[in-house]
Amino acid sequence: MSKSSEPVTIRVLDREYTVGVEPDERDSLVAAAKLLDNKMREIRGSNKLAAVDRIAVLAALNLAHELQQMRGDSDRRDRELAKTVGAMQRRLDDLFDTPPA
Numbered sequence: 001m002s003k004s005s006e007p008v009t010i011r012v013l014d015r016e017y018t019v020g021v022e023p024d025e026r027d028s029l030v031a032a033a034k035l036l037d038n039k040m041r042e043i044r045g046s047n048k049l050a051a052v053d054r055i056a057v058l059a060a061l062n063l064a065h066e067l068q069q070m071r072g073d074s075d076r077r078d079r080e081l082a083k084t085v086g087a088m089q090r091r092l093d094d095l096f097d098t099p100p101a
Contacts, residue, residue: 013040013052039063 005020010033021029039059044050 012037013044013055015052036063 005022006026007018008021008026008029009016009018010030011017012033019029036059039062040055043058043062044055
C-alpha cells in the first residue's frame with residue numbers, strides 16, 4: 001500500500017480480502033467487489049462445491065466480455081456522433097458561405 005492508501009476489507013464469495021485503496025476510490029472498489037461477488041454467486045448457482053478459482057475465472061471472463069461489448073458500443077456511438085457533428089458543421093459552413101440575396 002502507498003502512504004495515502006488505506007486498507008479496505010471486502011467480501012467476495014464468503015471470503016474476506018483486505019485491499020489498499022486511495023480514499024477517493026474506496027466507494028468504487030466496494031461497488032466493484034459487490035459486482036464481482038454477485039457475478040460469482042450467479043455462476044456458482046446452487047453448486048456450493050464448485051472450485052472458487054474456476055468460478056473466479058468464469059466471472060472475470062463474463063465481466064471482461066461485458067466490458068468489451070460496452071467499449072464496442074461506445075466506439076460505435078462516438079463514430080456516429082462524429083459523423084453527425086461533421087454533417088452539421090458542413091451545413092453551417094454552407095449557410096455562412098452563401099452570400100446574402
